[in-house]
Amino acid sequence: MADHYDALEARAPIERESALFAGLPEVLRQAARSPAYAERLQGMDLASITSREALASLPVLRKAELPALQKSALPFGGLVADAPGSFGRLFTSPGPIFEPESAVANPWRSARGLFAAGFRGGDVVLNTFSYHLTPGGFIMDSGARALGCAVIPAGPGNTEQQFELIEAYRPVAYCGTPDFLKILLDGAAASGRDVSSIRRALVSGAAFPKSLQEEFSARGIEAYQAYATADLGFIAYETAARDGLVVNEDIIVEIVRPGTGDPVPDGEVGEIVVTTLDRHHPFIRLALGDLTAAMAGVSRCGRTNMRIKGWMGRADQATKVKGMFVRPEQVAEIGRRHPELGRLRLIVTREGEIDVMTLAAESSAPSDDLAAAVGATLQSATKLKGAVRFASPGSLPNDGKVIADERKYD
Numbered sequence: 001m002a003d004h005y006d007a008l009e010a011r012a013p014i015e016r017e018s019a020l021f022a023g024l025p026e027v028l029r030q031a032a033r034s035p036a037y038a039e040r041l042q043g044m045d046l047a048s049i050t051s052r053e054a055l056a057s058l059p060v061l062r063k064a065e066l067p068a069l070q071k072s073a074l075p076f077g078g079l080v081a082d083a084p085g086s087f088g089r090l091f092t093s094p095g096p097i098f099e100p101e102s103a104v105a106n107p108w109r110s111a112r113g114l115f116a117a118g119f120r121g122g123d124v125v126l127n128t129f130s131y132h133l134t135p136g137g138f139i140m141d142s143g144a145r146a147l148g149c150a151v152i153p154a155g156p157g158n159t160e161q162q163f164e165l166i167e168a169y170r171p172v173a174y175c176g177t178p179d180f181l182k183i184l185l186d187g188a189a190a191s192g193r194d195v196s197s198i199r200r201a202l203v204s205g206a207a208f209p210k211s212l213q214e215e216f217s218a219r220g221i222e223a224y225q226a227y228a229t230a231d232l233g234f235i236a237y238e239t240a241a242r243d244g245l246v247v248n249e250d251i252i253v254e255i256v257r258p259g260t261g262d263p264v265p266d267g268e269v270g271e272i273v274v275t276t277l278d279r280h281h282p283f284i285r286l287a288l289g290d291l292t293a294a295m296a297g298v299s300r301c302g303r304t305n306m307r308i309k310g311w312m313g314r315a316d317q318a319t320k321v322k323g324m325f326v327r328p329e330q331v332a333e334i335g336r337r338h339p340e341l342g343r344l345r346l347i348v349t350r351e352g353e354i355d356v357m358t359l360a361a362e363s364s365a366p367s368d369d370l371a372a373a374v375g376a377t378l379q380s381a382t383k384l385k386g387a388v389r390f391a392s393p394g395s396l397p398n399d400g401k402v403i404a405d406e407r408k409y410d
Contacts, residue, residue: 003240005115008249009303016305020252021050023277030279036069036078037284052263055252055285060261060273062287063231064316067095076100080281087281091135093230099135101142102280108135108233109248110143110226116239116246116301117202117224119173121148126166126198128154128176128184129205135230136205140175143234149173156180163193170197178203178212178223185219196220202237204228207311227310229288232274236308241300244307250277253306254285255294257335258315258402259328261285269293269400271315272308289316291400317403321348321355321384330381331402334359337377340370343396346386348405355407357386366390 004010028046031037040059049055061079069077075084075098084090088103101107119125125144131137131153144151152165156176162184165171174181181201188195201216201223208225216223224238227245235253236245247253254263255270264270272290276283291314295307318327331346342362349356359378363370371388378386 003301004303005112009112009246009305011304013298013304013306016249017052020250020277021052021055024049024055024252024275027275027277027279027282028284030081031079031282031284033081034079036073037282040284052252052254055275056254056256056261056263058261058285060256060285060287061283063097063229063289066097066231070096070098074098079283082280089135089138091133091138091230093134097231099230100281101135101138102278104280106143106146108139108142108228109250110139110228110234111146112143112248113224113226113228113234113237114140114143114147114149114175114202116237116303117173117226118200118222118240119144119147119149119202123147123149123173123200124169124171125149125151125173125175126154126162126169126171127151128156128162128174128180131155135233139228139230139233140202144173144175159184159187163188163191163195166195166197167193172197172199174198174201174203174221174223176201176203177206178208178216178225179206181216181221181223182212185216185221202226225310227308231286232276232283232288235272235274236310239299239301239303243299243301244295245310246299246301246303247306247308249305251275252277253308255292255308256287257332258291258317258400259330259332261287262332266294266296267398269312269398271400287315289314291315293398293400312400315400317401317405319348319403319405321357321382324382324384326357326382326384326403328402331359333381334374334377337381338370338374340365341374342393343398344402345396346403348403348407350407357382357384359386359388360391360396361388362393362396363390364393 087100089101091099129136204226226237252275254273291312292308298304345360
């Protein structure tokens with residue numbers, strides 16, 4: 001287990017699944033202590049939620065709903081039973097969304113991801129995520145300190161002072177966005193400053209293309225990425241195998257069809273939904289609005305948890321057509337009413353000065369009657385008329401996009 005944080009990372013998938021769902025009913029009971037979850041879970045037999053199929057029967061909570069929900073019941077929207085004073089730190093993120101930090105070691109579950117990136121006890125870590133009001137800096141800080149690292153709470157910006165800190169403390173590891181790491185490296189090269197002590201990095205918060213990874217590697221830095229949010233902390237992280245991102249332990253990740261809570265088959269692109277097992281501050285089926293896909297098999301690094309492809313775009317594809325919003329939920333309703341159809345994709349274009357909708361629908365048995373029925377459902381669901389175009393099964397893109405706005409304005 002020298003290359004793993006602990007033995008949990010290499011346990012049999014069925015053992016992990018059993019442990020996660022054995023603990024879920026108690027987490028749901030704790031969640032139901034709060035007024036918002038009590039209402040959302042009303043009438044549910046919480047003791048029976050012991051499988052993914054059962055979990056999928058619970059309502060999805062969309063992250064986009066949190067600002068309004070919290071505004072109506074400050075500070076946490078009635079989703080947290082305990083008072084703010086029972087937490088360790090209290091943060092806010094744009095929205096605004098208010099986030100509490102549990103008063104425990106490694107509260108954001110970040111230590112595993114840092115360990116997978118090569119961080120070890122005794123390392124000095126330069127942490128350039130912000131420590132001001134938002135949790136980003138503390139997400140990395142708490143995980144690094146749980147590993148026994150010393151952390152420089154540098155925050156972002158002020159490169160000249162960063163160079164002084166690096167030359168004085170000689171950090172071997174970096175946390176921050178990939179963009180700021182490049183700024184530091186380029187700035188040091190241009191000004192003759194020595195940042196050569198940095199050999200490892202865990203980056204997040206921005207796109208990390210392979211070209212930038214290779215550039216860092218050529219400059220002597222092995223950088224890995226993590227998928228994390230201010231509400232949940234670490235969700236998944238890259239390992240030395242570089243074969244997708246491994247889902248963190250002690251959370252349940254589902255991939256659902258955008259606009260619904262319905263899980264998609266493995267390999268299908270969908271929206272990330274996370275359930276945490278933190279009894280002090282649980283999230284039950286929080287839909288993050290980000291797209292990804294599950295990957296088959298286990299990582300070559302020996303970690304056996306589910307893998308995802310990383311961030312693949314946004315699930316919120318609502319667009320305005322002829323002055324009315326059309327949303328993924330409406331397209332999903334068409335699929336529910338016509339289960340004989342496969343993937344659906346609503347394409348919005350313009351002909352002259354008029355918005356035009358065309359529903360592309362996979363079907364193994366297209367017909368004029370089916371087209372008429374689907375067209376009627378399209379109008380019923382969206383209150384707008386549109387054409388129906390059939391496609392062969394498996395021919396529409398597997399990118400999670402259910403509304404494609406292809407309008408061009410000159």
